[in-house]
Structure formats: C-alpha cells, structure tokens
Amino acid sequence: MAELPVQDITETGATRRRFDPYIWGAAIFFVAAAGLAAVPALRAGPATLAGLLLLGGVAGVAILGLVAIRASAHHESDLDAAEGFIDALSEPTALVAADGRLLAANAAWRQIMGDARRLPKGVAGSGLFAALVRARKGEVAEGLLRVDSEDRVATVSRLAGGRLLVRLAPPAVVASLAAEAPPVAIVETRAPPPGSLDAFSGASPFGAALLEGLDPFNSRILEANPALSAMAGPTAKAGVLFGDLIEPTTRAEAESRMAGGKAGPFEVRLSRDPTRIAHLYLYRAEGRLVAYMIDVSEQKQIELQLAQAQKMQAIGQLAGGVAHDFNNLLTAIQLRLDELLHRHPVGDPSYEGLNEIRQTGVRAADLVRKLLAFSRKQTVQREVLDLGELISEFEVLLRRLLREDVKLITDYGRDLPQVRADKSQLETAVMNLAVNARDAVRAAKGGGIVRIRTARLTQDEAVSLGFPGAEGDTAFIEVSDDGPGIPPDVMGKIFDPFFTTKPVGEGTGLGLATVYGIVKQSDGWIHVHSRPDEGAAFRIFLPVHVPTAAAIAEAAAVAAEPPKARPPRDLSGAGRILFVEDEDAVRGVAARLLRARGYEVLEACDGEEALLIAEANAGTIDLLISDVIMPGIDGPTLLKKARGYLGNAPVMFISGYAEAEFSDLLEGETGVTFLPKPIDIKTLAERVKQQLQAA
Secondary structure (H helix, E strand, C coil), rough: CHHHHHHHHHHHHHHHCCCHHHHHHHHHHHHHHHHEEEEEHHHHHHCHHHHHHHHHHHHHHHHHHHHHHHHHHHHHHHHHHHHHHHHHHCCEEEEEECEEHHHHEEEHHHHHCCCCCCCCCCCCCCCCCHHHHHHCCCEEEEEEEEECCCEEEEEECCCCCEEEEEECCCCHHHHHHHHCCCCCCCCCCCCCHHHHHHHHHHHCCCCCEEECCCCCHHHHHHHECHHHHHHHHHCCCCCCCHHHEEEEHHHHHHHHHHHHCCCCEEEEEECCCCCEEEEEEEECCCCCCEEEECCCHHHHHHHHHHHHHHHHHHHHHHHHHHHHHHHHHHHHHHHHHHHHHHHHCCCCCHHHHHHHHHHHHHHHHHHHHHHHHCCCCCCCEEEEEEEHHHHHHHHHHHHHCCCCCEEEEEEECCCCCEEEEEEHHHHHHHHHHHHHHHHHHHHHHCCEEEEEEEECHHHHHHCCCCCCCCCCCCEEEEEEEEECCCHHHHHHHCCCCCCCCCCCCCCCCCCCHHHHHHHCCCCCCEEEEEECCCCEEEEEEEEEECCCCCHHHHHHHHHHHCCCCCCCCCCCCCEEEEEEECCHHHHHHHHHHHCCCCCCCEECHHHHHHHHHHHHHHCCCEEEEECCCCCCCCCHHHHHHHHHHCCCEEEEECCCCCCHHHHHHHHHCEEEEECCCCCCCHHHHHHHHHHHHHH
C-alpha cells in the first residue's frame, strides 16, 4: 500500500513531462552550427596544425553545449516532477524560491490565493519571511499568511536545489494553535522593569541613576553609578530622593518645563555646589526612569567668557565712536574758548568764568582719553623709557595722591629693563592702580600700605606670577596693597567699564577698564592676584625693549651735541593752507584763528569740495590739514587723489581716532603727521609752523 502512491506519482510526473520547443529548437540549431563549423576543418585536412586546433575547439564547444542542454532539460524535468508532486497534495501547496517568488502551485493553492506570482505579505509580527529564512537553513518553520482577512498557518520546508515547499493548514488550526502555545514571533511580551543599571551606564564618565517611579524629582534612587556620586556628592546613593541632589530654584524651573511638555535636557544646578551646572536627561524604562547628568560647568564658563568678550568688544566700539564725536565737540569748545580768552585776558571780569569752562573742558577731554584707552583707540606716542626712572619720577606725584594715612613703598629691582610705551599712558595706568589701592585700604581700615615693585623677570618667573605667554625676559610692574582683597564674586567684573564698588559719586568705573586698555595697547599682559584679607596685587607685564646699534649711536650723537637756546615762540606765519573738516564749528573757528596769525586758509567741508579746491589751486597749496573720517571721501583717500595737485606739500591729519586706525592706508606717503583731537589753537599753530618750516 505504501509503494503504490510513490509509483503513481512518478508515473504521473513522467507522463506529464512538458515538451519545451525552445530547448529542442536550441539543440537542433546548435548541432547544425557545430557541423557547419567543422566543414572548413575537414577541408583543410587533419594533418595540419590549424585543422587539428579548429576540430578540437569545435568538439569542446559541442560537448559544453550538450551539457548545458542536458542540465536545462534535467532542471525542467525536476520542476515537472515537483509540480506533479504538489498537484497530488490535497492542502494548498506552493513551490517557492528563496525570495518568495512562486515557481509552481497546485489547484487548491490557486483557488484561494489566485494567480499571484509572489507570496503575499503576512500580518505584522507573523514571521512568514522569518520562517522562509529558517527553512533555508534546513529547519521546518511555521508562520502566518493572511488569506481573505484571516490568518492561516503556513509550514515551510526545504527541497533539493534550494527551493522551498509552503503548505497551508486549515483555518481551525490557527485557533487551536493560538490556544495551546502562541508563537513568540506573534505575541509581544513586555519586559519586566529593570532592577539595575546596565554595564554601559554603570561605567560611564557621566552621572547615571535608576529611579523608582516616573516622577524624577520625587522618586528615590535605586542605583547610582560612581560618576554621579563624584558629581553630586556622597548623598547620591540608593534610597535618597533624586530631587534632593538638585538646587531648589533650578529644580522648580525644570519641573515647570516638564509640566509644560518640554523635552530635555534640563539645565540644573547641584545642591552640593550651586556653581556647578549639569544637563539632565531622562529616559523612561518600563515604569521607571533612568536619569543621566552631564557636568557642563566648564562649557558654561567658556560661554560666559565668550559673551563677556563680545560685550566688551561692542562697548569698546561704542566708546570709540562716542569719544570721536565728543572730541569734535570739545575741539570746537576749546578753540572758541581760546578766541574768547584772547579777547578777555587776565584781569578781565569774564576771565574767571571762561577759565572755569576751560578747566571743565580739560576734565571732559580726560574722560574721553579714558574711553579711548579702554577701547584701545587712543593715540599712542611710544618712546623708549627706563622702567626705574619712570616710576621714580612719578613717585613724587603719587605720594601727594595717596595722602598721609596711606604709606607708599617702592621696591626697585636690579638691572631694570627699558620698555617702549607711551609715557603718559603708563603713568595713568600706575596712578589708577595706586588710587584704587588707596581707596581699598582707607575704606577697610582707615589707612594702610601701597607697594609699587619693578623688576626684570625671566620667562619662568613671569609664568609663575601669572603670565602664561611669557617669552624671554619681561618688564614687571606690580601695585599691591594690604587691604581686604577682592571678593571672588567681583573678580570677574573688575575690568568691566562703568563697574565700580565705590559709593555713588566717588567713581566712574573706568579706572581699571582704562588700565586694561593701556596694557593691551602696549602689547602687555595684566594679571590680578587676590586672596581674602591678604590684599590685592595688580601685575603688569611689558615686553623688554632691546635697542639696535643704530639707535644707540644716534642717542650718543644727540647727547654729545650742546643744548641750543630755545627761540621765543612766534606763532605767526605765512602760507596757503587747505583746511578740510566736516564739523562746521571746528573748521570755522580754526580757520579764523589761523587767519589771525597771518595764514591764508581755504576751507572745505568734505573730500569732494577739497579735491575741487586743490585742482583749482594746483601747485600753490603749502599745507593740507584734513580730518580723517568724513562722509564721502575720507582723509587718506583725499590725499591719494589730490597728491598730484599738492606736489611735495606736507599733510597734517587731525582726528579723534587713533593714528593706528588709518596708518596702513598711508603706505608710500611721506611728509604726513598726525594731531589728535581735542586740539587748542596754541598746539595747532605750533604744529602748522613746524610743518611749513620743515617744508
């Protein structure tokens, strides 16, 4: 009984073997082509080498062709046998390729699945294609296949040649199968809540904690990694409320953000040290939370420093612009005062009032210089200075400023170097530091000691005292006191403009900002060292000036010349001057005062008008006086365009900005000088006469 079905199946497969006309046509044509290819070889004769090679090649091609045809016929025979086999099965059965493509199917399969050429996609999680993968490995796998809106169990097994046999079970099998033991691939199971941190979180360099509930700030810690304990302190351990690790203010802010539906990270401060800032990330894990905390204190500090630097830069630009405009106004005021004082000399009833106005203008000009020094746009007139002589000459004035209850001690080091800096600027910086030290000790204990120390430092000594970028020897000036020191919360603001700890009316907040600008403009470095109740020390580091051999020889020649008697000052003169200034008040008063001293003055309100006047008076202008910043054509551009009309006439620029702001625009120009605003008529007349005499 068992052998009969097999015999019937074999006979049925043999009788139903299909005739493929393409294969038989290919075989016939191949035999004909091989015979025709052999004809030239037979005519050439087998005795020649070419004939033998040609016959051998034709024979090889013929054998390969017959093997290919036999394999194709064998494959067709196997497929026909498989089709005969699945037709004999009563359940819906299909023969599929490894990628789900249908190769053959019986009538029961076609009746319920139609003429689809691929397996249909199963329901989510059915695992049908996973069953195909397992079947390719030799296993008998099961999955679900959607048929007419219902799921049918499909059994997949492997046949020879890599083909797969798919059989569908009756619909009732699905229900009984699900009732007895549902496959894992069909039913999703929920993992139990985690009881501990994973290996990655436990060994991570950032803080991690497993929390008991879903409310992070009111849940207790089940487990914390070592990084969290190092960050938040030893209290970060199991059983402690996670919210207790966070500073209350930032905790309330984070809770309000969470209530508003905001996602992390939340920026919080730690209760152990409110100066430390962390980013809090929360991850939900099956009824519990995993909290991650990353310390971003250094990052926030860098961000604050960058914001502070940008703010200082913006304020510096604003201060420079305001100082420039204010200098124009002060120039007009001072020139007008010079004119009025000439009319009302000493003894005139109006002289005292005019002199008070002039003193107020001098104070305003000093404030402008401080703003320019802070913004590093002050005009620098550098000269070679001996550090010891500078402080010793300035010491007399400092003793008068510090008053009797404050003792000044100076300490001069050996082998003091020379520096190349602006003398008045450097004196202003030391004076501001000394006055601040005086106010600190008098406010704290009614008096004290202010010490000024100068020295030549080696590179290692400079680095140890607070100059990390020191290279070689460095000039050193230190102004220290024995006062209460600078509070840590104020240390980061001391160089801010308009920031002061003094009472209202006793300080402008520009003293240390001015010192900072002067030191930076002198290519130096300033460092502050302060500890509570130990006073404060401001340390200025300046590059050492090394004179060249030519400079030494020139200085020796100048020293050898006998001093000449100074001639009496005669501020009158003769010559044609082109005066270019966009501020009418400055131009009008200056031109009138110069005319009063014998000069012929041609006035121009901008660069375009000045260019036309220069062209009309080509070759007859003895001196050009021009503002630098003007609407339209600026001063340097005017000089380049008008140089052909001016010839070798000297040029004097006047401006409220620093000379360094435009000096690079004058490359290749000669006979150019600079006079900073605010100016008075005496200084202007002296410089005009010097330029005309030199020309």
